[in-house]
Amino acid sequence: MSVLACFILMALALAIPAAQCAYHLGSRPADGKxxxxxxxxxxxxxxxxxxxxxxxxxxxMETILNQILLGLLVVLIxxxxxxxxxxxxIAGPIHRxxxxxxxxxxxxxxATAPSIPRNEIGQTGASINELAVNLQEVLLHVWHHTSHAxxxxxxxxxxxxxxxxxxxxxxxxxxxxxxxxxxxxALVRTFDCYDISLxxxxxxxxxxxxxxxxxxxxxxxxxxxxxDHSN
Amino acid sequence: xxxxxxxxxxxxxxxxxxxxxxxxxNHIIVGEARSGREAIQLYTDLKPDLVxxxxxxxxxxxxxxxxxxxxxxxxxxxxxxxxxxEEKYSRAAMALGAxxxxxxxxxxxxxxxxxxx
Numbered sequence: 001m002s003v004l005a006c007f008i009l010m011a012l013a014l015a016i017p018a019a020q021c022a023y024h025l026g027s028r029p030a031d032g033k034x035x036x037x038x039x040x041x042x043x044x045x046x047x048x049x050x051x052x053x054x055x056x057x058x059x060x061m062e063t064i065l066n067q068i069l070l071g072l073l074v075v076l077i078x079x080x081x082x083x084x085x086x087x088x089x090i091a092g093p094i095h096r097x098x099x100x101x102x103x104x105x106x107x108x109x110x111a112t113a114p115s116i117p118r119n120e121i122g123q124t125g126a127s128i129n130e131l132a133v134n135l136q137e138v139l140l141h142v143w144h145h146t147s148h149a150x151x152x153x154x155x156x157x158x159x160x161x162x163x164x165x166x167x168x169x170x171x172x173x174x175x176x177x178x179x180x181x182x183x184x185x186a187l188v189r190t191f192d193c194y195d196i197s198l199x200x201x202x203x204x205x206x207x208x209x210x211x212x213x214x215x216x217x218x219x220x221x222x223x224x225x226x227x228d229h230s231n
Numbered sequence: 232x233x234x235x236x237x238x239x240x241x242x243x244x245x246x247x248x249x250x251x252x253x254x255x256x257n258h259i260i261v262g263e264a265r266s267g268r269e270a271i272q273l274y275t276d277l278k279p280d281l282v283x284x285x286x287x288x289x290x291x292x293x294x295x296x297x298x299x300x301x302x303x304x305x306x307x308x309x310x311x312x313x314x315x316x317e318e319k320y321s322r323a324a325m326a327l328g329a330x331x332x333x334x335x336x337x338x339x340x341x342x343x344x345x346x347x348x
Contacts, residue, residue: 112289130243137242140314144336195287196314203314205287 010082093121109136110194146181147201233258237279239270241288267291286313308348
């Protein structure tokens, strides 16, 4: 249910009992003899409505007070229900989403924002999760290509040396390229990726690195057999 | 005639990249799944000619999804497209019954595999 629809329902839940209260206060009693409020100040004498002596209509007052109290009770119950609904459907998920967004902003890309309830709040949570997934994807691309560049450097330097000593500036440039790559990779390492372990020059499944396997499915034992026997 | 392809990857930017690569060769993307669970459902609904499957996904990962798809349809053609570049994952994928394993960072290598699958 959308957030707007929730607020509209809550407003109705408060407005309807309040309207009923107002209706009862202004309504004509069953005996048809004037309204509740005028009955306090008029009475029937000689067949006509006359301004009353100061004789309070105790029964009518009691009825009105009871109706007001009942109306107030209903309003209070509705307010309590609305607060509970606000807490569970809106405030709670927003709080969890704020925590997850903070964790992701701090580099913990394995954190998850709530994507339930299925309203604008859930959609925001799902978008935050997608942002984390996409960021992880970019970082893994960076890791892969910088690792590959490091490998190429490793091959290039001996080839250069084999052809005669490379000039000092070439050596210096190669060294600087290597340092730049290491700096970029150090930055990538500051992120905690979901189910990924960044090893020297390669990307592994974190579960595989821990001796578990990439698949959490029901036949995980079969997959372990597959991995072991394929080696 | 282009193949009907289902793309499975939790990253929307990867799905976009794979779509561009595949559509450039006149294949048709019939659906995109964000998780293994969605992939299983969409495979049943769409019956694509080919599935490109990521491995590292939350909820149901690529290996589990591929296993379930192949159990339901042993003729299913699945090509894994993953960040994981250890050869053991490639061997595990082929042992599962996949038609190929490509590293995401060299995603164009999927195109010749699609022709032969």
